[in-house]
Amino acid sequence: xxxxxxxxxxxxxxxxxxxxxxxxxxxxxxxxxxxxxxxxxxxxxxxxxxxxxxxxxxxxxxxxxxxxxxxxxxxxxxxxxxxxxxxxxxxxxxxxxxxxxxxxxxxxxxxxxxxxxxxxxxxxxxxxxxxxxxxxxxxxxxxxxxxxxxxxxxxxxxxxxxxxxxxxxxxxxxxxxxxxxxxxxxxxxxxxxxxxxxxxxxxxxxxxxxxxxxxxxxxxxxxxxxxxxxxxxxxxxxxxxxxxxxxxxxxxxxxxxxxxxxxxxxxxxxxxxxxxxxxxxxxxxxxxxxxxxxxxxxxxxxxxxxxxxxxxxxxxxxxxxxxxxxxxxxxxxxxxxxxxxxxxxxxxxxxxxxxxxxxxxxxxxxxxxxxxxxxxxxxxxxxxxxxxxxxxxxxxxxxxxxxxxxxxxxxxxxxxxxxxxxxxxxxxxxxxxxxxxxxxxxxxxxxx
Amino acid sequence: xxxxxxxxxxxxxxxxxxxxxxxxxxxxxxxxxxxxxxxxxxxxxxxxxxxxxxxxxxxxxxxxxxxxxxxxxxxxxxxxxxxxxxxxxxxxxxxxxxxxxxxxxxxxxxxxxxxxxxxxxxxxxxxxxxxxxxxxxxxxxxxxxxxxxxxxxxxxxxxxxxxxxxxxxxxxxxxxxxxxxxxxxxxxxxxxxxxxxxxxxxxxxxxxxxxxxxxxxxxxxxxxxxxxxxxxxxxxxxxxxxxxxxxxxxxxxxxxxxxxxxxxxxxxxxxxxxxxxxxxxxxxxxxxxxxxxxxxxxxxxxxxxxxxxxxxxxxxxxxxxxxxxxxxxxxxxxxxxxxxxxxxxxxxxxxxxxxxxxxxxxxxxxxxxxxxxxxxxxxxxxxxxxxxxxxxxxxxxxxxxxxxxxxxxxxxxxxxxxxxxxxxxxxxxxxxxxxxxxxxxxxxxxxxxxxxxxxxxxxxxxxxxxxxxxxxxxxxxxxxxxxxxx
Numbered sequence: 001x002x003x004x005x006x007x008x009x010x011x012x013x014x015x016x017x018x019x020x021x022x023x024x025x026x027x028x029x030x031x032x033x034x035x036x037x038x039x040x041x042x043x044x045x046x047x048x049x050x051x052x053x054x055x056x057x058x059x060x061x062x063x064x065x066x067x068x069x070x071x072x073x074x075x076x077x078x079x080x081x082x083x084x085x086x087x088x089x090x091x092x093x094x095x096x097x098x099x100x101x102x103x104x105x106x107x108x109x110x111x112x113x114x115x116x117x118x119x120x121x122x123x124x125x126x127x128x129x130x131x132x133x134x135x136x137x138x139x140x141x142x143x144x145x146x147x148x149x150x151x152x153x154x155x156x157x158x159x160x161x162x163x164x165x166x167x168x169x170x171x172x173x174x175x176x177x178x179x180x181x182x183x184x185x186x187x188x189x190x191x192x193x194x195x196x197x198x199x200x201x202x203x204x205x206x207x208x209x210x211x212x213x214x215x216x217x218x219x220x221x222x223x224x225x226x227x228x229x230x231x232x233x234x235x236x237x238x239x240x241x242x243x244x245x246x247x248x249x250x251x252x253x254x255x256x257x258x259x260x261x262x263x264x265x266x267x268x269x270x271x272x273x274x275x276x277x278x279x280x281x282x283x284x285x286x287x288x289x290x291x292x293x294x295x296x297x298x299x300x301x302x303x304x305x306x307x308x309x310x311x312x313x314x315x316x317x318x319x320x321x322x323x324x325x326x327x328x329x330x331x332x333x334x335x336x337x338x339x340x341x342x343x344x345x346x347x348x349x350x351x352x353x354x355x356x357x358x359x360x361x362x363x364x365x366x367x368x369x370x371x372x373x374x375x376x377x378x379x380x381x382x383x384x385x386x387x388x389x390x391x392x393x394x395x396x397x398x399x400x401x402x403x404x405x406x407x408x409x410x411x412x413x414x415x416x417x418x419x420x421x422x423x424x425x426x427x428x429x430x431x432x433x434x435x436x437x438x439x440x441x442x443x444x445x446x447x448x
Numbered sequence: 449x450x451x452x453x454x455x456x457x458x459x460x461x462x463x464x465x466x467x468x469x470x471x472x473x474x475x476x477x478x479x480x481x482x483x484x485x486x487x488x489x490x491x492x493x494x495x496x497x498x499x500x501x502x503x504x505x506x507x508x509x510x511x512x513x514x515x516x517x518x519x520x521x522x523x524x525x526x527x528x529x530x531x532x533x534x535x536x537x538x539x540x541x542x543x544x545x546x547x548x549x550x551x552x553x554x555x556x557x558x559x560x561x562x563x564x565x566x567x568x569x570x571x572x573x574x575x576x577x578x579x580x581x582x583x584x585x586x587x588x589x590x591x592x593x594x595x596x597x598x599x600x601x602x603x604x605x606x607x608x609x610x611x612x613x614x615x616x617x618x619x620x621x622x623x624x625x626x627x628x629x630x631x632x633x634x635x636x637x638x639x640x641x642x643x644x645x646x647x648x649x650x651x652x653x654x655x656x657x658x659x660x661x662x663x664x665x666x667x668x669x670x671x672x673x674x675x676x677x678x679x680x681x682x683x684x685x686x687x688x689x690x691x692x693x694x695x696x697x698x699x700x701x702x703x704x705x706x707x708x709x710x711x712x713x714x715x716x717x718x719x720x721x722x723x724x725x726x727x728x729x730x731x732x733x734x735x736x737x738x739x740x741x742x743x744x745x746x747x748x749x750x751x752x753x754x755x756x757x758x759x760x761x762x763x764x765x766x767x768x769x770x771x772x773x774x775x776x777x778x779x780x781x782x783x784x785x786x787x788x789x790x791x792x793x794x795x796x797x798x799x800x801x802x803x804x805x806x807x808x809x810x811x812x813x814x815x816x817x818x819x820x821x822x823x824x825x826x827x828x829x830x831x832x833x834x835x836x837x838x839x840x841x842x843x844x845x846x847x848x849x850x851x852x853x854x855x856x857x858x859x860x861x862x863x864x865x866x867x868x869x870x871x872x873x874x875x876x877x878x879x880x881x882x883x884x885x886x887x888x889x890x891x892x893x894x895x896x897x898x899x900x901x902x903x904x905x906x907x908x909x910x911x912x913x914x915x916x917x918x919x920x921x922x923x924x925x926x927x928x929x930x931x932x933x934x
Contacts, residue, residue: 034911035540038719041548042540044508047532047805050497065491075494082492089485089575091583120509120539128543142722144910174723184723252597253635287839310620329489331481331599347492363874365726368846370857370934371875373640378855378877380848401846401853403934444932445879448731 001116001149004163010071011155014055017080020087022058024099026288026327027051027071027227031116032148035123037176039140040131042124051155057083058099062090064328097315104129105292108164108276108283114242115167115192116149123147126196130173130203136313137207141183143173154290154345162286168423169195173202174383175210181396183209183233184383188424190282202242204325208382209362212334221443225358225414227351227388230421232435233362235379236406237272241336243372245274246324247297247313248333256375256407257304266302266399267413269344269436273297274308274336276323281338281430286323288330292321292366298336302411308332337429344416344434349416351437353391359400360386360393361439370403378403380447412439453612455523456530457499461614463534465502467552470530471764472498476606478554478571483599484583484590497806498526500533504731508554509537510809513921514768530850552787553796556613558768562761564624565754568656570604571656578602581661585630585670592674594634594641595679601650603904604658617766623758625916626660627653627904632677639902641680641874643859647698648842652918653902654755655852675901676860679872686861686876686933692833693878694925696840699858699892700819701901701919707882708740708747709817709850709917712774712782713800713908714789720811725908726849729882730780732793740780746820747775749784751799756918757902758815765810767799774817778887784812804913809910816900818920822892826923829891831867837931838862839876855879857934875934879890885926893922 002010014025029051030276036044053076054067064086068079123145134141148168155161172186185205187198228236240256249255272274276284276293286292289311297305309317310325326332352360359381367379378401386398417434424430453470460468474496481489499512511533513525582600590596605625614619629650634641646652646664654660695703709727710716719727730738740747751758751769762768764805765787774782783793784800789812801810844857861876862869898920906915 023885033536035542035919036723038722042507042542043507043720043810044510044663044809045536045540046809047512047536048911049513049529051809052495052512063490065489066493067852068494070494079494082494086490086575090490091578093486093488093580120536121542124539124542131543140719141717144723144744146911172723176719237635252633254597254633254640257556259638315474326727329481329491331483331488331601344706363688365849366846368844370844370877372639373638376934378844378846378857379728380846382849382855399848401848401855403855439455445853445855447848447850448881 001031001151003396006165007151007153008161008201011153011161014053014076014080015155015157017077017343018057020059022099022157024056027053029151034144035127036144037131038125038142040135042127045120049204053077053079054328055083057087057313058096061093061096062087062094063093064090087241096311097311099158100266100289100311101293103292105286106277108285109279110166110190110283112167112191113192115147118147120190126171126199127255129199133174133203133207137211139175139177139207139210140275141173141175142340145171154288156290160290162290164285167423168281168282171195171199171202175206176215178366179214180216181210181214182383183207186231186423188422188430201434213265213384216398218398218446221400221445222438223442225231225355225439226441227348227355227358228425228437229362230433231363233436234423234431235367236410237339237341237431237433239367239377239406240375241339243369243375245307245336246333247307247309250307251313251316252424254372256373257307258373260304261306262303262311263409264302264366266299266305268301269413269416270299270302270410272299272341273340275340275345276338278338278432282430283430284338287325288327289325290326291321291323295334296322308334308336308389311440313426339431341433343418343420345418346415347418348435354392355388355391358388358448359397360388375406377406399447400443401444403444404442409441414439452523453610456526457612457614459530460500460502460528460534462530465504465534467503467614469501469611470498470612470777471806474608475808476634476912477717478604480578480582480602482586484597485583485586487579491544495915498529499806500530501809502533502537503550504534504537505541505713507537507540507544508550508695509533511536515714525619528639530638542650544798550788551791553791556766556787557616558762558766559618564622564623564655566624568658570626571606572656581666585666588670589630589632591671592677592678594636595632595674596635597633599650600630602661603653610765611762611766613766614734619766621738621761622761623655624657625655626658627651627654628661628664628666630666630673631697632674635918636681639681640845641677643677644841645669645673647901651904653904655757655759674713679790680874682862683872683874686873686931688932690816690928691931692927693922693929693931694829694836694838694864696923697897697921698897698901699840700924701844701921702845704817704919704921705917706845706847707851707854709814713812714783714785714799715812721908724910729852730848734780736781738780739778739780740883742889743777744822744892745775745778745886745889747817748820749774749782749815749817753816753918753920755898756816756900757904757916758918763799763801764803765797765801767797770798772798784814786812802915804915805817808913812914813915814906814917816918816920819892821895821898821922824891824893826897829893829925830869833864833867833925836864838864852882854882877932877934879930888927888929889924889926891925892926898922
């Protein structure tokens with residue numbers, strides 16, 4: 001880790017080297033480690049240290065981008081020259097809004113010194129606890145425990161300088177029992193103590209589910225009431241994001257939000273926001289253009305309100321960026337990376353108890369877009385599916401394929417969990433989501 | 449550079465490693481993206497670093513760093529990384545028993561150099577000419593009235609890699625890749641249709657020079673791509689039912705990738721990816737005993753096919769490039785292996801350990817996994833099909849965590865009636881169970897129609913590694929497949 005002073009020195013050096021009209025520099029420093037396990041042993045254990053500098057040079061509205069991880073004086077001089085050369089060769093881009101001007105950025109929390117300094121032995125101990133539980137139960141545990149510290153600094157010739165340091169910790173366990181039983185559990189956050197403190201519970205949850213899921217039976221696919229754990233709900237939110245929360249997707253006519261803004265297309269229980277200052281996620285106070293992140297209400301009580309913007313998409317509509325730009329060179333458009341689905345008041349036990357016949361689902365897997373305008377997604381269930389009959393979990397079920405529009409699915413939310421869980425499975429950042437019960441979900445196939 | 453690598457190997461051994469290898473990787477790349485007449489991105493990247501992999505106390509450890517970082521002297525950083533790798537390995541060993549100790553078998557000693565054969569170095573082609581090609585193609589696609597978004601990209605990569613090990617290997621490789629693609633997105637009320645060229649997702653890539661881009665002729669194909677995207681808006685939805693389908697080579701390449709390439713990764717079979725990418729239905733008891741497909745199905749893994757994205761000189765364990773039969777006349781007979789996993793089944797590695805960069809530990813990845821060509825001409829195959837659907841170019845793909853139940857959607861489909869291609873269909877999908885699907889294959893087209901396709905976006909591993917894999921495929925016919933129009 002460099003620290004803010006040294007990060008600023010590097011960005012100032014880059015700006016001083018550039019003779020161009022406008023220059024922007026993004027510095028990303030990574031110090032990360034991941035301990036991976038399978039078959040109850042640690043089989044891969046890795047670490048990475050890197051510092052990456054991306055420079056954009058604008059000559060009028062011709063923009064060139066170059067990057068390097070050589071942050072020596074010579075390396076920085078070369079990357080600046082490369083970006084300038086590319087700008088000279090570029091075509092005019094009338095959509096280029098210019099680099100952002102300085103705005104006040106509210107600092108965010110999100111850095112834990114313990115997480116930044118976590119030694120391999122610390123991760124091994126937590127993993128060891130999960131593997132011990134698994135061995136004692138006669139099962140096989142797999143998963144990963146990652147700890148990372150990162151710094152982001154953005155500066156430009158318009159006077160912007162932003163700096164943020166953050167840590168991420170993520171512990172996942174997938175357990176396999178004889179007879180095809182599988183279970184899964186995960187905890188994520190920026191404080192090491194929260195993750196370490198959950199290792200025992202993570203192991204217990206995954207092992208118990210795997211044991212309960214042994215000898216799953218086939219059932220006929222069809223439409224079912226479903227109780228979704230947060231791991232599955234995360235996919236709903238991430239897919240809505242991937243397909244439709246970006247202003248670029250809206251402007252290109254691809255987003256599921258097109259024609260649905262202001263319409264009550266989901267249950268009033270559904271509210272989804274993007275909040276870069278959410279302390280319970282992975283906070284990030286500004287975007288990769290140095291624009292402060294605004295809290296954006298994406299869906300409010302079932303009504304889509306609008307997407308997130310970066311400078312380019314905002315300019316097209318004559319509005320201000322909401323601070324959701326991705327790192328350059330970015331052709332994807334803006335992206336929400338701090339998603340929160342508001343929790344409700346129901347427990348998972350109540351969801352099960354009130355279900356006459358349905359399916360309890362741990363998570364979704366390999367979900368892909370079938371049709372973006374209706375956000376129709378196909379995917380598989382994974383790591384524990386159980387039949388619910390007369391308010392109780394009865395038999396485990398073999399994995400099923402679904403093909404389902406996520407918007408009409410969320411129109412049928414009957415119950416919303418009271419506890420939201422932070423999960424880091426999507427694009428950058430994190431999603432914090434509760435469990436929920438949907439009245440109808442369409443399964444179209446099954447596996448062997 | 450030699451000092452730096454040798455120092456890292458020495459320190460690893462001094463700290464207690466029984467085995468160590470080092471990769472020093474320098475990668476440069478160039479990326480150009482055009483959308484609706486604007487050059488959205490024009491960038492160049494320069495990235496280098498050092499990765500050290502060790503076995504200590506019978507367990508793996510890996511550490512990496514961007515050597516040359518200004519705030520750390522180079523050799524000092526290499527030593528720190530090597531020592532850290534050993535420390536990590538010793539921490540790994542805290543969660544294992546002696547029976548679990550890593551065994552990579554007899555030493556592998558490889559020496560030499562390999563360079564991708566290239567006619568035109570893509571980095572020497574003027575940027576103005578590359579931009580002009582993309583802008584011309586972009587304009588031609590947007591001539592079709594329904595096309596609201598036209599995009600095109602060019603991607604070039606040069607990776608220079610030095611590999612050395614405590615067993616005495618020392619190899620140097622320079623791999624060059626060139627990639628290109630155009631996509632036309634047509635939008636009408638409530639509908640979005642996409643056509644891509646040369647491959648889905650707007651990117652086909654090979655280990656070749658700029659001559660590959662010229663051969664793809666983006667400008668020559670752009671108008672057709674736009675017209676087809678527009679036509680799909682007015683096309684009928686694909687009918688549903690159990691049908692005969694003929695799958696085009698580009699889509700079949702992805703089918704091979706997902707339903708064959710992944711389940712034959714032996715680390716997956718042994719559970720190494722159980723928490724993330726999944727496991728495999730091709731368990732070791734099936735090796736040499738299991739009918740994977742019909743007798744016309746032959747699949748091969750190799751790292752020598754010219755231009756394949758999985759083609760190189762040595763893998764990231766120093767094992768030489770080679771060829772492995774995977775399925776012969778429908779019978780399953782081979783895996784993608786590492787030194788460690790091959791030993792567990794009494795075989796030797798076939799060189800499939802690949803890391804996506806200096807900052808990742810190598811894991812088993814596909815090389816070029818290909819469906820061998822058959823005997824049919826495509827026009828004869830269509831003429832021989834009385835009632836069916838022809839489908840090509842992937843639009844969506846999904847498969848379960850054991851690689852059995854899959855569902856794929858294609859950009860375009862045509863009715864086949866009485867041996868002739870007919871009506872255009874949209875939103876075509878087909879689903880199946882892997883061995884049942886390949887068991888229903890009754891015809892594969894010949895080498896005239898065989899293309900080595902590039903998949904530059906294969907994800908696996910934690911932390912994530914994106915691999916570039918190659919897949920040779922020609923169109924083929926399958927009977928009694930569940931087809932759906934969405």
